Amino acid sequence: MKKILITGGAGFIGSHVVRRFVNTYPNYQIVNLDKLTYAGNLANLKDVENQPNYRFVKIDIIDAQAINELFAEENFDAVIHLAAESHVDRSIVDPTAFVMTNVIGTVNLLNAAREYWKGAYDQKRFYHVSTDEVYGALGETGMFTETTAYDPHSPYSASKASSDHFVRAYHDTYGMDCVISNCSNNYGSHHFPEKLIPLAINNIKNNKPVPVYGKGENVRDWLWVEDHARAIDVIFHQAKTGETYNIGGHNEWKNIDLIHLLCKIMDKKLGRKEGESAELITFVTDRAGHDLRYAIDSTKLQKELDWVPSLQFEEGLEKTVDWYLANDEWLNNVTSGNYQSYYEKQYKNR
Ligand code: NAD
Numbered sequence: 200m201k202k203i204l205i206t207g208g209a210g211f212i213g214s215h216v217v218r219r220f221v222n223t224y225p226n227y228q229i230v231n232l233d234k235l236t237y238a239g240n241l242a243n244l245k246d247v248e249n250q251p252n253y254r255f256v257k258i259d260i261i262d263a264q265a266i267n268e269l270f271a272e273e274n275f276d277a278v279i280h281l282a283a284e285s286h287v288d289r290s291i292v293d294p295t296a297f298v299m300t301n302v303i304g305t306v307n308l309l310n311a312a313r314e315y316w317k318g319a320y321d322q323k324r325f326y327h328v329s330t331d332e333v334y335g336a337l338g339e340t341g342m343f344t345e346t347t348a349y350d351p352h353s354p355y356s357a358s359k360a361s362s363d364h365f366v367r368a369y370h371d372t373y374g375m376d377c378v379i380s381n382c383s384n385n386y387g388s389h390h391f392p393e394k395l396i397p398l399a400i401n402n403i404k405n406n407k408p409v410p411v412y413g414k415g416e417n418v419r420d421w422l423w424v425e426d427h428a429r430a431i432d433v434i435f436h437q438a439k440t441g442e443t444y445n446i447g448g449h450n451e452w453k454n455i456d457l458i459h460l461l462c463k464i465m466d467k468k469l470g471r472k473e474g475e476s477a478e479l480i481t482f483v484t485d486r487a488g489h490d491l492r493y494a495i496d497s498t499k500l501q502k503e504l505d506w507v508p509s510l511q512f513e514e515g516l517e518k519t520v521d522w523y524l525a526n527d528e529w530l531n532n533v534t535s536g537n538y539q540s541y542y543e544k545q546y547k548n549r
């Protein structure tokens with residue numbers, strides 16, 4: 200029996216990781232810690248919430264005392280840390296919130312692990328889930344590898360870079376077993392409709408303008424979220440201590456090309472005439488400091504741990520659209536704010 204603390208499990212990627220671990224490892228006890236910010240939605244985990252090997256705790260990782268009490272109460276074998284403020288546009292408006300959660304929150308978790316795991320560091324693991332955005336921006340060519348120097352530009356990526364450095368510092372200084380992965384942009388089900396793909400799906404569905412920043416020439420490298428969750432599983436179980444792995448799908452798309460593909464899929468699914476959804480594309484003021492291009496070289500992960508992405512992008516995007524169109528209630532609850540009462544209704548008196 201292993202007891203694993205997964206933070207940020209009510210969010211987009213975290214919910215896929217929690218679902219995968221709860222279902223794949225019935226002999227593990229999974230504790231999902233989440234503050235339930237606007238991005239946390241326990242309805243994401245409806246299908247596993249009654250499993251005997253799953254428990255939810257509502258805690259803010261900024262609250263060191265609450266974290267310490269949880270570590271004192273539960274003898275965790277490992278932490279998989281995903282809780283974060285994750286949206287670049289929000290970080291431009293309020294950088295401090297990103298420092299608090301992404302930097303201070305991570306250090307609070309590291310401190311608890313350092314204290315409560317003393318004498319047993321070789322039997323415990325702290326896995327930090329991070330982003331390729333820490334490497335900065337690429338020009339027309341090249342890819343990020345695990346040895347690319349950190350060069351973050353946005354307050355979001357600066358806060359994630361800082362937390363990565365702290366995780367490495369705790370490995371190097373205290374001998375804790377820490378691993379890190381840096382992943383490219385994810386897409387798939389349960390994605391909060393403020394990020395490009397779910398926002399565009401929601402707007403196209405509702406005949407609202409689809410905002411494309413600048414000329415739409417920025418490039419992102421998109422990965423199916425379930426492939427990310429599988430990579431996390433593989434790295435968690437197989438990586439040597441102190442290792443870092445880049446995770447990506449070798450799947451670069453200019454934003455404008457991606458949006459055109461999405462419009463084509465939506466026309467087909469909604470029975471619209473070809474080209475109708477594309478009329479919603481609206482070029483808007485560019486994001487400040489907008490990174491031009493991200494591209495991940497995941498050769499190390501593929502060679503050492505035998506992980507490869509499972510889905511072609513067109514197939515994954517179509518599946519994603521199908522999920523949003525079939526889950527009107529989820530989308531309506533998220534856009535209306537109703538999802539925030541799910542905790543009160545389903546969990547408060549457990
Ligand atoms: P998300 O915004 O969907 O979810 C974040 C979760 O963390 C939410 O459930 C939220 O309630 C929780 N949270 C936020 N602040 C908290 C706090 N102070 N205490 C406790 N919980 C808190 O994010 P996501 O897209 O699922 O990303 C998860 C992780 O993966 C993040 O660390 C992010 O940096 C990283 N990542 C994301 C992507 C991507 O494309 N989305 C790519 C690479 C890495």
Ligand code: TYD
Pocket residue numbers: 286287288384393394395396398410411412415417418419454486
């Ligand atoms: P986003 O989904 O916010 O992820 P990130 O900034 O972490 O890569 O944005 C993906 C790309 O899409 C990025 O280049 C910014 C752009 N974008 C738009 O053009 N319009 C939008 O409404 C949003 C949210 C993003």
